[in-house]
Amino acid sequence: MCLSNIADRARATLTAATTTVSVGDRVTLICSVEKSAGWKYEWFRRTSHTSEDTINDGLNGNIRVSQGGIYRCRGFRGEPAVYSDPSDEVTIQITFSNKVSVTQKPSWSQIFRGERITLTCEVQGGEGVQWEYEWRTPQSQTFRTKQKDWTITASISGDYSCKSRPTDDSYSATNWSEALRLSFLDPPKAQISRSGGTLTCSVNPSSSGWSYYFYREKNQEVLTVQNTDFHSNREIRVSQGGVYKCRGGRGEPVYHTEFSDPVTIVEPVLRVSPWWLSPGASVTLSCEVEHVSAGWSFYWYKAVPDLSHKSGSYSYELLPASSNGTADNSYIIHGQTHTAGYVCRAGRGEPHFYTLYSQPHFVWSGDLHPSASLSVSPDRVQHFTSDSVSLSCEGNSAEWRVSRFLLPDFLSFCSDWGTMNRSTCHVQKIQSSNAVYWCESGSAFSNAVNITGHYDDELLLLSPVHPVTEGHSVTLGCKLRTENLLSKVFFYQNDTIIQSESRVEMIIPAVSKSHEGFYKCQSSGKESPQSWLAVTCQEIFPVVLSMNNNSSI
Structure with missing residues (x-):
């Protein structure tokens, strides 16, 4: 018993102008049955991953298609319908010729041996297609991967290229991409230079993307020096004598250059006692020079705020009886009542050789001054780290800045950790630490306050x-x-x-x-x-x- 009427010895024939078509183009498929007229046609499409579906584009003997896949057709006529044998299958593939490329990330123009970079195989117009990738190395070796990204450690210079192969047979493999030529350089060496108390690090040969790291040798141990006071990532102002060197780093994980040659800094360190004043107290300044030897004279200065620099700086005024230097490395100031900053330096020889200036150090008074005062809102010493705090300056000045000394030895300004709006510094979150805050104008220091930051569960x-x-x-x-x-x-x-x-x-x-x-x-x-x-x-x-x-x- 037959389920359908099949015309004896009638068979459909499927032809295509081409079996490959570029993305976005169409190809015409023609179905025909010989021997007699009056035929209409049915069309079918499947892929290696999907079952066969009927195409309802019409009953004509030709259709235009833009999808890849496996096609066949058959004819029918009469009532009830009589069907021809189905045609042979024809496979149409979508091609991505000349639309694949290799990109590099990071996009550094110079890459050094040992650095890690990621190459990406990009197929333009291949969105929605599941690809496998094939890579070709400078040694003409090839390998396949399911990932479009390939991370390599730079070692062998030469041409890198890729092509893509779809997991679906509706698409054809791409051609090989145009080669990306990579030239890897020998590992670079950092260079360190000095101008006054500022050290500058650079990488030779020059290239982009570097962060810079500074180190100081102490007792045969190398200590990291944080960039806490710098104009840019590659500069640091130092406050201690010693032997310094630097190196550059970039990438993830970080690739480091070779260390620079060392540079030696002689610089005094100023210490003050006491830090907190009782009204009218005497203050002792001590200037310590590393690698102590004979013949030094010591010079003592008052730090005067210079508000023309956003990063914060001071000019220096010689203290009385200090114009010719003192043989003693200590200096006593009697009757100090207000917050003040001091620096020192040493000199010797003829012509006179001077060390760098020390970092400013301060003595603080908590008493309110008529000429300058600092108020805190909320008015308390202890704050949660999630608290926002306002520090307001008042006094006979049109311009102010708020300074912070993070114990034990780090001076910074509101522009580094808050927002200065006229005479008020707004701090979104207090740092978890013990710090002293005060106001500075061009001629005056305010009272100082101690503020501590604590975690929310305290x-x-x-x-x-x-x-x-x-x-x-x-x-x-x-x-x-x-x-x-x-x-x-x-x-x-x-x-x-x-x-x-x-x-x-x-x-x-x-x-x-x-x-x-x-x-x-x-x-x-x-x-x-x-x-x-x-x-x-x-x-x-x-x-x-x-x-x-x-x-x-």
Whole structure:
């Protein structure tokens, strides 16, 4: 029993003008049945990965197709339909001739042996096609991969090319790409140069993409010097004497150049004592020269803020009795009352040879000055690292900058870690550290404040940043960032408990000198860091008794 009527010995024939077609073009397929007329036609398409579907483009004996695949056809006529034998299959492939290329990343013009780069095989117009890739090396070796990216360690110069082969037989393999010619250079060497206290690192031969790393030798150990004070990544201002060298690095993972030849720096280091002033205190400056030898004279300077440089700098004014230098490497300043910065340098020989200037070092006063003052909002010493803080300068100046000394030895300015808007520095996040902040104008330093940054899961003591005047009241608090304190709060002065209540605040209604000291709080199983509460004496003004000439005693 037959399921369909098949015309005896009638067979369809499928012909194509070409079996390959470029992306976006079409090819005409013609189906015919010999011996008699009146035939209509059905068309079928499949791939090696898909089942056969009927093409409903019409019943004509020719169609135009732009898709690759395996095609066949058959004829039918009459009612009920009589079908011819199906035609042989014809495979149409889509070609990507001359549309494949090799690109390089990073796109450095100079590549050195040992660096890692990634080559990518790109097929233009091949979106949506699943490809396999074949690579050809300078030695004419070939290998296949499913990844379009090939990461190599630069070693052999020459031509690199690729071609793509689709996993679907609807597409034909591309031609080989035009070769990308790579020439790899011998590993470069860094060079270091010095101008005053600034060291500059460069890579020879010059090329792009480098970061620069500086090192100092100390006791036969090589220490990394961070670029904490620089005009660009390739420059650093040094504050210590010693033997320095540098090297460049780029890429991921980082490829390093050879180290530069070393350069030796003689530079003094200034130390001040004390850092924090009591009003009218004497300050001792000490200038230390590495590789100490005889014959040095020491010169002492006051640091004057120079606001014309955004990165922050100072000019230097000789202190009294220092114009000819001092034989002693220490210098005492009597009656210092305000925040101030100092530098030193040494010299000897004829003609006189001078070392570099030392980095500025500071003595700080917490007392508010009538000519310049710094206020903090929120007004407290301890802050969470996620807190935003505003530091505002006030006084007789139209231009200010806010400075920070990150203990133990790093000076920076608001432009490095905040946003300076007129006389206020806005800080989005406080650094997790202990730092001193103050304001500078062209002629004045403000009071200084100590601010500490702490992580959000810590317990903080809330205490004012400025000293409290005798007789005034002060409120101390205890705070967690994300939850209320549910248990008792314990307040301590100099490690002695002074209050144990459920309140999160402690009020001292009239402060006296005996209240000065270190304070901390405890609650909910946590203990805050301690902060110093300074107390200043209340000014006593003399009472003047005025007597009338006619008065009698």
